[in-house]
Amino acid sequence: MDRSIVEVPMVSGDKSAGAVLRAVLEEGTAPRSAIAKLAGLSPATVTSQVRALTAAGLLIELPETAGPAGMGRPHSPLVLDIAGNVVIGVHIAADHCTVAVLNIAGTVRLSHRIPHATLEPEVILAAAAAEVRRLRAELTERVIGLGVAIGGWVDSAAGTVIEHGTLPWRNVEVRQYLSGHTGLPVTMDSHTRALVHAEQLFGHAGSxxxxxxxxxxxxxxxxxxxxxxxxxxxxxxxxxxxxxxxxxxxxxxxxxxxxxxxxxxxxxxxxxxxxxxxxxxxxxxxxxxxxxxxxxxxxxxxxxxxxxxxxxxxxxxxxxxxxxxxxxxxxxxxxxxxxxxxxxxxxxxxxxSSFFGRVLETAAGAAVLQRLFTDPLAVVAAAEQAVRPVGI
Missing domain, CATH: 3.30.420.40 (ATPase, nucleotide binding domain)
Structure with missing residues (x-):
């Protein structure tokens, strides 16, 4: 059957939407004034990007509230829509795959381990893709994308495992396979680089x-x-x-x-x-x-x-x-x-690690979440264009 291969588009030149989204992530709940200060953006830019991110379903505007002790001008705080958006992550280890669902704040919602029946790339990837399809069919939230993390030399731009120290993989086109067999936009990275991104976004490393x-x-x-x-x-x-x-x-x-x-x-x-x-x-x-x-x-x-x-x-x-x-x-x-x-x-x-007990799942999710918090509107656009393969 035909499957459309969907790839996350290249990051655009405008980083302000990502700066706004990261500011809300860091603050948890924040008014526009705090976002502008933290992101280093003008109030007008924050207003336009908040409007775009809200329309894209990534931000929620809470009811208007007054300042402390009723002082100051009322404002409407903004929060991430973590209830409506998730990512799926696949981590490929030497003897098993871990397939997980994370919300867009980096919290692992569920995780499933699949032992390798063989070390052949296509067999391992087919098992991972089947689990991703199963999860996607059960989820009611919007799936923003699929993140893939693996050890060894990973060409992130090409979505390819060049070589792996334990698995006998050479020049395996992982992103192409999983895109075609899940219908999701796929972002791939080495698990260690993905963990640096995770520490910066959700862990102790911060800025x-x-x-x-x-x-x-x-x-x-x-x-x-x-x-x-x-x-x-x-x-x-x-x-x-x-x-x-x-x-x-x-x-x-x-x-x-x-x-x-x-x-x-x-x-x-x-x-x-x-x-x-x-x-x-x-x-x-x-x-x-x-x-x-x-x-x-x-x-x-x-x-x-x-x-x-x-x-x-x-x-x-x-x-x-x-x-x-x-x-x-x-x-x-x-x-x-x-x-x-x-x-x-x-x-x-x-x-x-900031993610003790959830390192593999977090690495897989962070592969796509770092793209979301860099260029959120492009990532959402790719998710909306994703095609579900027949049978999902």
Missing amino acids: TAATVVLFAGNVIDVAFSVHGRVHYGPRSAAGAITRLAGGDTAESELAQCTDRALVAAAHELGLSVRGVPDLVSVAVGDPAAQTLFVNRARILARVVAVVIDLLDPDAVVIVDPGLIRVPGVRAAYLDGVRRFSACARPEEVISG
């Missing part, structure tokens, strides 16, 4: 000048923003750290840091665990399991140290499931950064 995210899973990679802008590089190739730990053994050392390597090491120790979540639970009280996470932190701390000295970021977010729960892991990161970098107080810079 910090420079933010770094290090992701420790079955793929180890880094993404960063400078002056609030996430860096991609030619064909989105920035972020590979295979040789960054230093020395001739760097590649093998980083290979020891993947989730699969930790689980394999745990099995060698006689620990009966099915995956990293199980291993984290065991490591809370088992010194041998703790050592596996601590050793990974010591290796990755050298990577963090190099990045800190290179970029001098305001915030470094480490996405490591052992960081918060496993004793000794946070200390290993901090001690390693002190040893290998010029950063004397890494505890003031380093933190865990």
Whole structure:
């Protein structure tokens, strides 16, 4: 059957609508005067963009209210229409896909994990597309778009996985496939870059000048923003750290840091665990399991140290499931950064993810939500033009 391939249009030159929407997101509930101040826009521009965003179904104007204690001119606060708009996110990991629904404020509404039956791209993508279609048929809210996040080298502009460290994927046209099989406009990114966007929009990073995210899973990679802008590089190739730990053994050392390597090491120790979540639970009280996470932190701390000295970021977010729960892991990161970098107080810079327990879902949703909060009117226009495949 014929399916129309829908892609999110390129961002327009006018960023004022996105600035207004981000101001409302940051404030929660805000009058036009506060939006104008926060977004750095004139009152006339705010008025016109609020009108457009309200007509587009992204903002709701609340009933008129007076200022504090009845003082000041009445105003009509604005809020995001989180009840009427959602996005669907697909995160593709080494052994499963996570398909989730998020509202436009970045809150995960529901999540479903689909184990891989095979590592073949078309089989994995077909299963993900089927779940997206099922969710879309059940949702009563407007679906703004589909976000896709995956590790490895992702060409975001082309919507293609160039290569993946664990999955045997090379030059897989993910966006084209999922657009055609879901009818939704698709935005795709590496999960680590998507998490930088998520930290800026919904997390602790906010408007910090420079933010770094290090992701420790079955793929180890880094993404960063400078002056609030996430860096991609030619064909989105920035972020590979295979040789960054230093020395001739760097590649093998980083290979020891993947989730699969930790689980394999745990099995060698006689620990009966099915995956990293199980291993984290065991490591809370088992010194041998703790050592596996601590050793990974010591290796990755050298990577963090190099990045800190290179970029001098305001915030470094480490996405490591052992960081918060496993004793000794946070200390290993901090001690390693002190040893290998010029950063004397890494505890003031380093933190865990703002989305503990929902990292994969948030990364997938943020891939499309960052586009929404950059050029909302174009993204909504693409959503309205989306074609439902037969059977949805």
